[in-house]
Amino acid sequence: MQDHVTPRRVVILGGGFAGLFAARALRRSPVAVTVVDRRAHHLFQPLLYQCASGILSEGQIAQPLRGVLRRHHNVRCVLAEATDVDTGARLVHARRPDGGDLRLPYDDLIVAVGMRQSYFGHDEFAAHAPGMKTLDDALEVRRRIYRAFEMAETAADDRERREWLTFALVGGGPTGVELAGQIREIAGHTLDREFQRIDSANARVLLFEGSDAVLGAFGPRLAHRAARTLTDLGVELRLGTRVTDIDERGLSVRGQDGTTTRVAARTVLWTAGVEAPPVIAALARATGAKQDRAGRVLVEPDLTVPGHPEIRVTGDVMSLNRLPGLAEVAMQSGAYAGRVVRHSVEGRTKQPKPFKYLDLGSAAYIARGRAVVKAGPLHLSGLPGWLVWLFVHLAFLTGFRSRMGAVLSWAVVFVTGSRRERAFNLPEAGASAGRAATPQASAPPP
Amino acid sequence: MQDHVTPRRVVILGGGFAGLFAARALRRSPVAVTVVDRRAHHLFQPLLYQCASGILSEGQIAQPLRGVLRRHHNVRCVLAEATDVDTGARLVHARRPDGGDLRLPYDDLIVAVGMRQSYFGHDEFAAHAPGMKTLDDALEVRRRIYRAFEMAETAADDRERREWLTFALVGGGPTGVELAGQIREIAGHTLDREFQRIDSANARVLLFEGSDAVLGAFGPRLAHRAARTLTDLGVELRLGTRVTDIDERGLSVRGQDGTTTRVAARTVLWTAGVEAPPVIAALARATGAKQDRAGRVLVEPDLTVPGHPEIRVTGDVMSLNRLPGLAEVAMQSGAYAGRVVRHSVEGRTKQPKPFKYLDLGSAAYIARGRAVVKAGPLHLSGLPGWLVWLFVHLAFLTGFRSRMGAVLSWAVVFVTGSRRERAFNLPEAGASAGRAATPQASAPPP
Numbered sequence: 001m002q003d004h005v006t007p008r009r010v011v012i013l014g015g016g017f018a019g020l021f022a023a024r025a026l027r028r029s030p031v032a033v034t035v036v037d038r039r040a041h042h043l044f045q046p047l048l049y050q051c052a053s054g055i056l057s058e059g060q061i062a063q064p065l066r067g068v069l070r071r072h073h074n075v076r077c078v079l080a081e082a083t084d085v086d087t088g089a090r091l092v093h094a095r096r097p098d099g100g101d102l103r104l105p106y107d108d109l110i111v112a113v114g115m116r117q118s119y120f121g122h123d124e125f126a127a128h129a130p131g132m133k134t135l136d137d138a139l140e141v142r143r144r145i146y147r148a149f150e151m152a153e154t155a156a157d158d159r160e161r162r163e164w165l166t167f168a169l170v171g172g173g174p175t176g177v178e179l180a181g182q183i184r185e186i187a188g189h190t191l192d193r194e195f196q197r198i199d200s201a202n203a204r205v206l207l208f209e210g211s212d213a214v215l216g217a218f219g220p221r222l223a224h225r226a227a228r229t230l231t232d233l234g235v236e237l238r239l240g241t242r243v244t245d246i247d248e249r250g251l252s253v254r255g256q257d258g259t260t261t262r263v264a265a266r267t268v269l270w271t272a273g274v275e276a277p278p279v280i281a282a283l284a285r286a287t288g289a290k291q292d293r294a295g296r297v298l299v300e301p302d303l304t305v306p307g308h309p310e311i312r313v314t315g316d317v318m319s320l321n322r323l324p325g326l327a328e329v330a331m332q333s334g335a336y337a338g339r340v341v342r343h344s345v346e347g348r349t350k351q352p353k354p355f356k357y358l359d360l361g362s363a364a365y366i367a368r369g370r371a372v373v374k375a376g377p378l379h380l381s382g383l384p385g386w387l388v389w390l391f392v393h394l395a396f397l398t399g400f401r402s403r404m405g406a407v408l409s410w411a412v413v414f415v416t417g418s419r420r421e422r423a424f425n426l427p428e429a430g431a432s433a434g435r436a437a438t439p440q441a442s443a444p445p446p
Numbered sequence: 447m448q449d450h451v452t453p454r455r456v457v458i459l460g461g462g463f464a465g466l467f468a469a470r471a472l473r474r475s476p477v478a479v480t481v482v483d484r485r486a487h488h489l490f491q492p493l494l495y496q497c498a499s500g501i502l503s504e505g506q507i508a509q510p511l512r513g514v515l516r517r518h519h520n521v522r523c524v525l526a527e528a529t530d531v532d533t534g535a536r537l538v539h540a541r542r543p544d545g546g547d548l549r550l551p552y553d554d555l556i557v558a559v560g561m562r563q564s565y566f567g568h569d570e571f572a573a574h575a576p577g578m579k580t581l582d583d584a585l586e587v588r589r590r591i592y593r594a595f596e597m598a599e600t601a602a603d604d605r606e607r608r609e610w611l612t613f614a615l616v617g618g619g620p621t622g623v624e625l626a627g628q629i630r631e632i633a634g635h636t637l638d639r640e641f642q643r644i645d646s647a648n649a650r651v652l653l654f655e656g657s658d659a660v661l662g663a664f665g666p667r668l669a670h671r672a673a674r675t676l677t678d679l680g681v682e683l684r685l686g687t688r689v690t691d692i693d694e695r696g697l698s699v700r701g702q703d704g705t706t707t708r709v710a711a712r713t714v715l716w717t718a719g720v721e722a723p724p725v726i727a728a729l730a731r732a733t734g735a736k737q738d739r740a741g742r743v744l745v746e747p748d749l750t751v752p753g754h755p756e757i758r759v760t761g762d763v764m765s766l767n768r769l770p771g772l773a774e775v776a777m778q779s780g781a782y783a784g785r786v787v788r789h790s791v792e793g794r795t796k797q798p799k800p801f802k803y804l805d806l807g808s809a810a811y812i813a814r815g816r817a818v819v820k821a822g823p824l825h826l827s828g829l830p831g832w833l834v835w836l837f838v839h840l841a842f843l844t845g846f847r848s849r850m851g852a853v854l855s856w857a858v859v860f861v862t863g864s865r866r867e868r869a870f871n872l873p874e875a876g877a878s879a880g881r882a883a884t885p886q887a888s889a890p891p892p
Contacts, residue, residue, distance in 0.1 A: 066641070067640060070640050078600055096597065147486070151525070154542055421505035425585075426485065
């Protein structure tokens with residue numbers, strides 16, 4: 001900190017990839033950084049589906065934000081949800097978990113709140129089809145997957161059994177594809193020989209996608225390979241379909257020919273869309289910024305909000321040059337925003353160069369030994385794709401203590417199919433069997 | 447299975463230590479075993495507090511019951527909660543998670559449902575003071591512990607900050623003592639240098655116990671050592687106190703002199719008592735069996751219910767010779783019940799010897815390098831106690847793949863204080879920042 005001068009206050013909304021990389025870019029800058037997040041952890045979102053499918057634990061993909069930033073002595077972490085921005089007073093309004101209000105003054109504001117699951121106006125779907133954006137979502141998906149097999153085992157009749165053994169996934173992006181592959185592997189491999197009345201390998205996995213390809217963002221060639229790999233795994237692709245209704249027994253889908261079909265499935269998972277959280281609408285109102293259909297903020301080439309050089313929007317909520325909502329875009333835009341603030345604090349007067357995204361490629365895991373990778377002219381699938389996927393994910397996990405644990409978990413699931421993190425709760429139930437509390441504290445035996 | 451004869455049907459209620467050991471004792475017997483549990487996992491309850499305090503993941507202490515019993519070809523696992531026993535028709539009524547009914551006929555019934563947390567008639571306390579019996583409880587306790595420090599960091603004033611940094615634990619048995627030690631270690635060690643506005647080491651931990659000693663079951667000498675160790679750690683013991691009220695801001699306690707004190711504490715955890723679940727009352731009604739004050743069933747020396755040689759009660763819900771509610775008692779009584787059934791199937795006509803509990807000792811972990819152990823004439827505390835604790839827990843974890851992981855987690859927390867499983871959710875909040883779903887599946891950028 002500079003001696004008697006109050007340091008410049010940088011408020012970062014969100015502790016995901018964008019927010020974390022913005023804070024890191026400011027590490028050696030004489031500024032006072034406040035990172036505000038509604039969760040206390042930084043989530044390694046690309047592996048969320050592995051938490052949902054029982055390979056990794058929560059702690060392996062989610063680290064306490066203040067632990068990650070412990071050595072950043074100019075950073076303060078605040079557990080609260082940003083609700084509004086007062087651009088005149090340069091204040092962020094935030095709500096603590098107990099409902100209490102916080103006011104956080106800023107000189108620079110970096111917005112990195114990310115996107116949340118969207119049900120395209122059908123929020124009533126959420127109760128029957130959990131999304132895949134948060135740790136809570138992943139645990140709910142895990143519960144539904146493993147519970148479905150348990151319910152099938154004790155089903156009253158064949159029809160009910162078939163319904164419990166049918167999994168419908170809505171959305172053919174990376175998360176949907178990864179989950180579809182995982183459920184097929186759980187059914188055929190992990191649960192092998194564990195049930196008496198059902199053959200878990202018979203579980204059907206249906207993947208519904210509105211466009212005519214899964215993993216469309218990877219280009220037609222890899223999309224085609226991914227589709228073939230999924231089909232080989234036994235995943236039934238339903239492309240060009242639109243979901244019109246979901247309830248606890250299944251869903252209705254309309255095909256491209258306009259006919260509506262009813263699909264009985266007791267497990268429906270939703271990865272089909274995203275939308276900006278409410279604070280972004282508040283920001284747009286306060287600044288007059290424009291938003292795209294999903295609510296992202298249209299930014300200038302230097303990521304500022306038009307007319308507000310002190311506000312930068314980064315990561316998934318930023319709308320610029322149709323950049324996709326990927327971890328890499330978030331990291332690079334967050335780091336850019338932090339760097340520009342640092343340069344300004346250092347007194348550099350030169351206009352910053354516009355943000356330029358360097359596409360290092362994208363990867364999606366489909367099944368054991370099979371992934372698709374696109375990196376510039378390089379298109380890989382199958383085993384080569386999987387090896388690159390492994391390398392990239394290990395590299396990005398580097399900062400995390402959990403890397404060793406993840407490698408071990410991956411090795412075990414690869415070789416044996418066994419998944420360690422299969423425990424799930426049924427919150428509607430009460431207490432269960434186990435060790436009693438101490439005798440002297442409980443009612444004494446007679 | 448025997449060729450054309452229907453095998454004898456053994457229904458085991460509960461997949462805790464008692465139920466698991468009963469099933470194992472029947473492994474090579476030509477019987478059809480059904481294990482019914484309201485959870486799909488077997489929980490290693492003695493380490494539940496380590497899951498609550500962020501050292502171990504759920505998967506490290508909870509294994510899928512049907513995974514554990516995979517090689518027992520005469521066992522079927524059923525996810526359901528036993529609700530009633532029809533002793534005339536020899537049927538167990540059970541409720542599946544979706545509310546559906548199951549009827550499970552038996553020739554032999556082994557009851558091993560365990561005890562649940564009791565609030566001594568004050569069930570309204572539960573909302574403000576979670577118990578420590580299930581995995582759900584542990585995650586709720588974890589959330590409250592780590593959230594409290596976050597809330598203290600952003601507290602509006604000193605008073606609120608002090609209240610968030612005050613933890614009140616009700617019950618001075620092993621779980622309460624272990625949790626008290628854990629919270630002091632988290633405060634002084636794990637969270638060291640992570641906060642800016644608070645000094646986490648200042649957190650107060652108060653342990654309320656109705657009797658005049660913590661760990662009374664270990665005898666006066668070890669109880670005294672445990673009390674001294676806790677005091678050294680900074681835990682404030684409030685012995686001879688009775689909790690009369692709990693709300694979200696704290697609790698009221700009555701001392702032995704009859705005066706009532708109000709203690710402001712935003713985190714209250716409850717480990718003070720246990721009671722039998724409702725199916726035990728149904729069993730008692732059906733059989734005329736007597737129950738003790740906490741609802742345990744008074745059994746014959748061979749663990750049968752008086753007048754019902756086909757029904758055996760084992761583990762924590764069994765009331766016999768004032769045996770304590772310990773994992774070891776559960777294992778030995780479960781194994782005994784399974785063995786007696788096996789002998790009967792084998793045609794042995796000799797009256798079985800009464801159940802005799804072999805006390806192998808008990809151990810409680812207090813803090814890094816400090817535990818108390820009582821094994822017959824052997825009384826250990828401090829580092830020797832801790833080494834024995836370590837050995838015993840490793841030995842009992844043997845069957846579990848997670849043993850290696852647990853050793854690693856213990857080594858890391860011992861040396862560095864770092865805890866991997868600190869992620870917690872705030873279910874009241876919505877989605878958070880992170881990777882967006884695939885571009886093609888979400889609303890397109892403009």
